[in-house]
Amino acid sequence: MSLISLKVNGQTHSLDVDPTTPLLYVLSDDLGLRGPKFGCGLGQCGACTVMIKGETVRSCRREVGSVQGAEVVTLEGLGTVEKPHPIQKAFIDEQAAQCGYCLSGIILTAKVFLDKNPKATEKEIQEGMSRVLCRCFTHTRMLRAIGRAQKEMAR
């Protein structure tokens, strides 16, 4: 165990944890966050996705010791029920989920992709989402929501 300093959604935390613990476990269990979720533990599905320095990170595969001092943003840090981020709002407006368990991966991957590619075509967005899974197959609505958010964010 050792003392790790972690900044999550704007708040700094000092935690006494094994530095080899995957970041996801610290976020879910030590900090009680609900956004990033355990899906596969293998970095394959995306359910554990968080953002660090404008990039998506699969938190189930990243040791907490390696992100010491970095600023981590989770799905709940992106926006709130009262003030959702445009992508979150688009997902709500399009009713783009069924069980919703995958949404950390879907929404944060879309956020990072749109930040880098604000003018992406529909096909490019689809390709940009090639590494995340939704097993309810709400794909059509999710892609529509991302397109809607893209327009909103361009304003």
Added chain:
Amino acid sequence: MKNPSLAANETQMARNAADALARAGFSRRAFIKGTGALIVSFSMGGALKTLGAQQTRAGAFGENAAADSPPVGEVDSWIAIGSDGGVTAYTGKEELGQGMSTAQTQLVAEELCVPFQRVKLIVADTSFTPDQGVTSGSQSSPANFNHENLAGACATAREALLQLGSKQLDIPVDQLVAVDGTIQAKSDASKKVAYADLIAGKKFDLKVNPSAKRKPASEWTVLGKPIGRPDMPAMATGTFEYAQNVRVPGMLHGMVVRPSAVGANLMNVDESSVSGMPGFVKVVVKKNFVGVVAEKPWQAVQIAKALKLTWSPAPELPKQETFYDHLRNQKPTRDTMSVNSKDVDEKLASAATVVKATYNHPYQMHGSIGSSCAVADVQGDKATVWSPTQGVWHQRATLAMLLGLKPANVRVIFRRGSGCYGINGADAVTYDAALLSQAAGKPVRVQLTRKDEMAWENYGFAFTIDERAGLDAQGNIIAWDHEAWSPVLGNRPVYTYPGNVITGFLAGFQPEEFRPRSPAPEPNAYSNNPNAVPSYVVGHVGGSDHGAGTIKSERVLLHNVVSPFWTGPLRSPQRLQNTFAHESFMDELAARVKADPVEYRLRHLSEPRMQDVVKAAAKAANWDARPSPKKRPVTSAKVASGRGISCVAYEGDNGFSAMVAEVEVELATGNLTVKRIVVSIDAGAISNPDGLRNQSEGGALQGMSRALGEEVTWDDHNVTSIDWKTYHSLPLGFAVPKVEVVLLNRPDMPATGAGETAITVVAGAIANAIFDATGARIRQVPFTPERIKAALAS
């Protein structure tokens, strides 16, 4: 059309309210069965107004329900009016991600004439909600949206409130109306009395009256509307509490260690291999069940990985390459005949043409994106579990068996997991957590690894199916013969079989016994639940026709055999596999007689609702009417395109759907692209059209993933589909086809299931489109490029 601005309406009782009830020793069951006046009211803040103790009284309840469930025939089991006028409704039908909580809230608001926001729905908790079995099988809408159960209770309650209002206001019932939580005079809205003043603090003390008048669909203002899901904002912002997010004070973390091979027995446990590791609490062994408990979850993962176990050698599994032949040759069998006109052999012998084909469908898995998770708190002779199980009362009964407790001392609280699509690892992991908690004496949370989720779940059934038909000289079908082989082992645990899923089996319980039976008894009651009976036959049993078609000579026979793997319901269980065979075969018959596939289907259908969905899908897809395959304009073309159709009367009468798929096939590689899917659906009276669209779109694409890539694989000893590299689910980024949904609303018809209808017709529609494009028939799921290429070569 959406209404996302609705206030968040918690679909679960606030934890503190539920806990307060438990602490007070309050039992809703006791309330309902008690005789005195008592009110429990949850205001919108979830505050508890009144508590009281009541005597429990035994009673007669639903046929299979637990004896101490709130009786399904009592209005008070379903509805309570609070002193603030809010309505609390209790349901056993869960929100599994399909919008069922939203639709049920709409139903209650509509029937009781209160705003949507004033309804609080309490979902699946053995301390509060009636035993409705499992939430599965497209049964939630039929069960709760027609005249029994929740809908019946609401309609009965409204009639009772009108009666009470009539007495209070001294105005005849026929001059009164229920509006916005009040009973008021039709002629003078100032003459009114609030529900709270009529009933709050009292029980209705009424039986659910199935003849109570439901509000006609033409008057609906809440039900039937595309109301947005109130849980969506919390889901999209990461604040929704899934089973995976449940945390209770003093909770420890467990992991399980499954056998080294299917059928291996535990020989030795070397606890010293892990006892010194950080956070170590306990190793728990019960027969072949092994688990570890640690202070923190990552410690539990490490300990489970390091634990040294010795397992016995296990018998070899049947070879996957020859598995379908293995099914046909396996003995003993359990045989079931669904229809038998007893003239099939004769008709086939006299037919102008006989056509035969064999179709194969693999085991597929639920493959929930979140591995299954539960929290259990077993203390002494009492247990509380938070579980994503589809049946809280089933879970309670079997968990009590597993733990050696009285069912009445076990409380099962449903918490939504990730989408399950049937029996995923939810029941097994609840047993896992409970066994570990019982041993540790503290609450324990378990979330399965990806491998443990995938390698040991109850898979969707493999099938091999022979179809045979006789045609007359005009090309009409005169006889249809269907014979199938399918392996089974375990199932849902229901009330008595914890051994129907892996954990219960490992802990020493046997699965439901396989009961050989051959030959099959002649059918005496018609059932087409598994869609084994094709839509095109008359379905003549017990002196009358029950089918959707016109063919009189019919025989449908199933041979179940013992499966090497656990099996259980996966979205559209058996129905999807049988429909793939029927609809592919129907297309082969149409092609044989050079008929248009839509016209040929309509020619053999008698059920108007089936004809209507077929016509609706064809029309929306701008169907190119002609025989298949399509004549290819240029022989040197590298890509061929085509369209196919498929349809189903789900479970015979529980929803109707047709689908047109348009595909492109790259001839050199066998690479398939589905360009467009048009799906029509008739689910009776629609409760929430946007929810139905969402289900149909998801069903279409999930069906596509299952048709194109999903197959459980194994080697000599173990399942080898253990992650998303070895089990192929289409990611968000695949070339998503355009999906169009055509809703056929039948406001005056009973609500049917809708969650499994669209998915049932996908594989047939795509296989038929591949045939139309290329002239190659693919008869085995999944349609991998290799299989398509092989079909093209033959």
